[in-house]
Amino acid sequence: MALCRGAGLLLRTLLPGNPLLFPAACRTQSSVSGVLVPWTSLTSPPWPEQMPPVCEVEDARRQAAVVSTVNGSIERQDYGRLFAVVHFASRQWKVTGEDLILIENHVEAGCGETIRMEKVLLVGAEDFTLVGRPLLGRDLVRVEATVIEKTESWPKVHMRFWKRHRYQRKMIIVQPQTVLRINSIELAPRLS
Amino acid sequence: MTSRGTPSRFLQSVLQNGVGRYVCQLKRLSIIFSKNAQSSLGIRGFIEEGVVDYAKYNPSTVVYVSPQPCRIPKIVAEYLNGNVREEIVTGKTSIQISEVLTKLTNQSGLDIIRLRKPFHTDNPSIQGQWHPFTNRPPCIGPIRPQKQDAEQGLSNI
Secondary structure, three states, X not given: OHHHHHHHHHHHHHOOOOOOOOOXXXXXXXXXXXXXXXXXXXXXXXXXXXXXXXXXHHHHHHHHXXXXXXXXXXXXXXXXXXXXXXXXXXXXXXXXXXOEEEEOOOOOOOOOOEEEEOOEEEXXXXXXXXXXXXXXXXXXXXXXXXXXXXXXXXXXEEEEEEOOOOEEEXXXXXXXXXXXXXXXXXXXXXXX | OOOOXXXXXXXXXXXXXXXXXXXXXXXXXXXXXXOOOOOOHHHXXXXXXXXXXXXXXXXXXXXXXEEOOOOOOEEEEEEOOOOEEEEEOOOOOHHHHHHHXXXXXXXXXXXXXXXXXXXXXXXXXXXXXXXOOOOOOOOOOOOOOOOHHHHHHHHXX
C-alpha cells in the first residue's frame, strides 16, 4: 500500500502538466513550432544577449557592392578555375574540370558521349561563390562530363554466417560501374 | 577474399582519356575457337553474323579470328596500356557473346580490383586548403593568458 502511494506521488510530480518546468504558453503535443524544450538554467548563457545593430541602408549598400563586384568579374571572365557541387546519382560531388567520378550503376549514355549535369547546388571560384537555393539556374551554370568507361566492379563477397546454427550463404556481387570525366564548368555572363 | 587481403588501386584513367578526345582503349581482339566442337557453337554463330558488324562499328579495334583445335573457346582482349584479358565463352549463345564484346569494348585495361576512392582530382583545393588560421582575425600584440591573478598565483607556488 505504501509502495503504491509512493509510486502515485512520483507519477504526479513527473506528469507533463507541471507548471514549473513547462511555461503555460507551451503545450506538449501541439503542432506549433514554439518552445518545445523546457527552459532550464542552462538554456541560455548567463550574459545578456547582444544583437548587433541592424542598419538596413548599410546592408543594402554592401549587398549591392558585392553583387556588382561579382557580376563584373563574371562578365570579364577573369576568375580562374571553377568548382561546383553537383547532385548526381543520389549523391553530391564536389567537382572541378578534368577530374574523375565513379558511379556505381549504369548510365544511359555510351562511351565517349557527353552528358550535361543539371542539378548544380553551388559554384565557386577563388574569390566568390554562388550558392543556389537549393539549385542554381540552368542558364547560369553548365557542367559537362564525358563517359570514359563502363565496367563492372570487382567481385565482392557477400557472406552470411550464423555461428552454431549451421547456416552460411555466400554470394558474389558484381555491380556495373561508369567512370565520368568532368570536361568543363561554365558560368553565364549575367546574374540577377 | 576481403578487401584488405586483395590488392587495390585508385581511380584513374589511361593517359588522361576524355580530357581532349575519347579514345577506345581496346587495341586487339583475338577470337580462338574450334571449327567442330560443341562448346564453340555460339562463337561460330557469332562469327557468321555479328563479327563483321562489330568490326565496322569499332574501327579502332583489330579483330583476329583464329580457328584452332581447342576445347575451350576464348576471347583475348589486349588494351592500350598493355593489359591482357581472357574471357572464356564456352557454351554461350551468340547474343551473350556480343554482350561480352560490348563489355570488353567499354572497359579500359585497368585492373578490376578494389577501388579505394570513387573520385580523383588533380586540383583538390581552389579557394585554398583550410587550416586553423583561415577566417580568423589577426591579433595585435603577443597572445597572453587573460587573467593576471592566475600568473601571480603560479609565481607564488
